[in-house]
Amino acid sequence: MGLPVVEEIACVIFSRLTKLADKYDVTTNLAEAVRPVKQGGFTPQDKQIELTEGDEDTPIIYPGNPPKSERVQTFNIQGRAMPSEKDTTPIGKIINSIKADIVRAVCDPAATWHTFGGNAVNANWGPPEIIPPGGEFRGVTMPLLVTYRTDEGNPYVMRA
Amino acid sequence: MTLRAQIATDANTVFLSTDEFAESITYHPYKFQGDTLRADRTIKAVVIREQIAPLSADSNTAAPVYRVAVSNDTTLGINSDELDLGKDALTFPPRDNKTAVRHTITDLLSQDHGMLTLECVGDGD
Numbered sequence: 001m002g003l004p005v006v007e008e009i010a011c012v013i014f015s016r017l018t019k020l021a022d023k024y025d026v027t028t029n030l031a032e033a034v035r036p037v038k039q040g041g042f043t044p045q046d047k048q049i050e051l052t053e054g055d056e057d058t059p060i061i062y063p064g065n066p067p068k069s070e071r072v073q074t075f076n077i078q079g080r081a082m083p084s085e086k087d088t089t090p091i092g093k094i095i096n097s098i099k100a101d102i103v104r105a106v107c108d109p110a111a112t113w114h115t116f117g118g119n120a121v122n123a124n125w126g127p128p129e130i131i132p133p134g135g136e137f138r139g140v141t142m143p144l145l146v147t148y149r150t151d152e153g154n155p156y157v158m159r160a
Numbered sequence: 161m162t163l164r165a166q167i168a169t170d171a172n173t174v175f176l177s178t179d180e181f182a183e184s185i186t187y188h189p190y191k192f193q194g195d196t197l198r199a200d201r202t203i204k205a206v207v208i209r210e211q212i213a214p215l216s217a218d219s220n221t222a223a224p225v226y227r228v229a230v231s232n233d234t235t236l237g238i239n240s241d242e243l244d245l246g247k248d249a250l251t252f253p254p255r256d257n258k259t260a261v262r263h264t265i266t267d268l269l270s271q272d273h274g275m276l277t278l279e280c281v282g283d284g285d
Contacts, residue, residue: 036215036221036222036223037283038222039212039222039223039224039283040212040215040221040222040223040224040281040282040283041283042223042282042283043249043261043262043263043264043280043281043282043283044215044223044264044266044281044282045264046246046247050221052220052221053220054220076220082245082246082247082264082266083246083247084190084192084244084246084247085243085244085245085246085247086192086195086244087192136215136246136266136267136279136281137246137266
């Protein structure tokens with residue numbers, strides 16, 4: 001058996017973010033994309049992107065044989081800004097570039113980005129949350145809400 | 161010798177002695193564009209390995225937190241004037257006897273004439 005459908009979606013999102021860090025011709029020249037392990041597994045860096053899972057909505061059940069359930073999973077994509085103390089670039093400019101590059105990477109290919117390799121039926125962006133000053137880093141969290149369907153009793157089986 | 165100078169000397173010879181409390185770690189100064197390259201160097205530090213904590217207030221990621229006390233000195237430790245928070249890094253083991261990994265210096269918790277207390281977060285590299 002493969003991965004649960006929601007994990008397949010997460011893998012596609014992470015792959016797109018990794019591509020952004022690796023080779024995209026982006027203005028922000030992102031450092032790396034990470035998915036944290038139990039103890040983090042990384043050290044915060046400037047222009048680092050972190051993918052984590054947020055909450056999932058209560059599923060909607062559609063009748064059928066077998067019935068299918070529709071869920072909306074939130075993925076939180078956090079971009080970090082930790083520029084040099086000597087950098088005179090406005091922090092807002094850096095954060096705006098990171099936001100734009102995350103959207104550009106996740107929404108590629110343009111026509112089918114929202115299916116994440118055929119695993120989802122829809123996706124849309126939630127309101128970005130700016131990480132306020134005072135902590136170890138500044139940045140932005142971009143919530144990505146992905147709607148997907150599976151067999152009601154088997155989240156490994158994708159349904160249209 | 162003034163008390164101020166004596167305390168700074170004591171910090172280096174007692175508190176930061178590797179025979180007493182300290183260990184040798186590596187400092188990686190960041191080179192900002194146009195600046196002269198500053199070479200990595202071995203310094204002495206007291207590393208307090210604290211518990212896992214949320215990475216930020218709105219994050220569901222946890223990571224280990226470290227407090228690192230170093231001499232406020234360009235040769236023996238890190239001069240507060242050269243420190244570049246968010247870019248400079250330290251390499252030290254996350255636990256005793258584990259392989260040393262690189263940690264970004266995320267915050268300057270306290271400073272005086274003799275010592276700097278730095279914060280590093282995360283599990284390295």
